[in-house]
Structures are given as C-alpha cells and as structure tokens.
Amino acid sequence: MEAFATIEQYDARFPGREVPDAMLEECLKDATYAIAAVLEDRGVDYGDPSEDFAERLMRVCRSVANRILPSGGDVPTGATQMSVTAGPYQQTFSMPAAYGSPKLIPSELAMLGLGSSRIGWAPLGGRDD
Secondary structure, eight states, X not given: OOOSSOHHHHHHHSOOOXXXXXXXXXXXXXXXXXXXXXXXXXXXXXXXXXXHHHHHHHHHHHHHHHHHSOOOSSSOXXXXXXXXXXXXXXXXXXXXXXXXXXXXXXXXXHHTTOOSOOOOOOOTTSOOO
16 A cells, blocks of 8 residues: 655644654554554545545645654653653653654544544433333
8 A cells, every 4th residue: 555645744733753765664654554544434535535634634644654764863752751860870751642653643543534533412311112
C-alpha cells in the first residue's frame, strides 16, 4: 500500500527533521495502515478518494507519522513534561497516551469525519416489552 503522505509533504509541514528518509517512510506507512484499519472498521471506502478526502488522508497521515517519529534529540518528540535531577542522576519524561503508537487521536478522527459520537438511544430502566 502506498502511504497517504509523501516525504515531501511531511517536510513541508514539519521541517528540520533529523531522521533519515527510510525511517520517515516507515512511519508514514505505519500511519497509513493505522488510518486504513480505522476506515475499514468504520466501513469507509478509501480506495479512490475524492480530492478533498485525499487531502484529509494526507494531513492525518503526516500528523500520525510526526507523533511516532523519533526526534533524535535529548527530549523525545511529544513529551509533555520533563524533569532532571542532578543527584542521583534522574531524568523523567511524561508522554501523552498516544505517543509512539500509530493510534488516531480524536482530532484526527474528526478530520476524517469519524467522530466518536454515537447516534441512538436506550430507554432508562430497560425495555418496555
């Protein structure tokens, strides 16, 4: 399967990466497979997307790939907190739940039109049969 985003599209949105093209390509593929799995699970045909939907696929693919791509620096990409202690040499990072995993977050699902809300109702106290 071809990735929903190219290296050039990724670099246009997130310039200055420090990892090789091969690693980025693998992250884009991981993101693509994660997106495809969600779409298949929801019954959405992504095989021949319209121009608008292809643009959304590309943007979500870049976002997911950026989240799972190693930063190459001392602080991992996606860290929300960092703590350093001089003795006894402790260093701590706090990461959001989705870090390092090609799982789509709510804003990405919404961009694809797959919000998490459900339609329907259930009577309180059970059925009236």
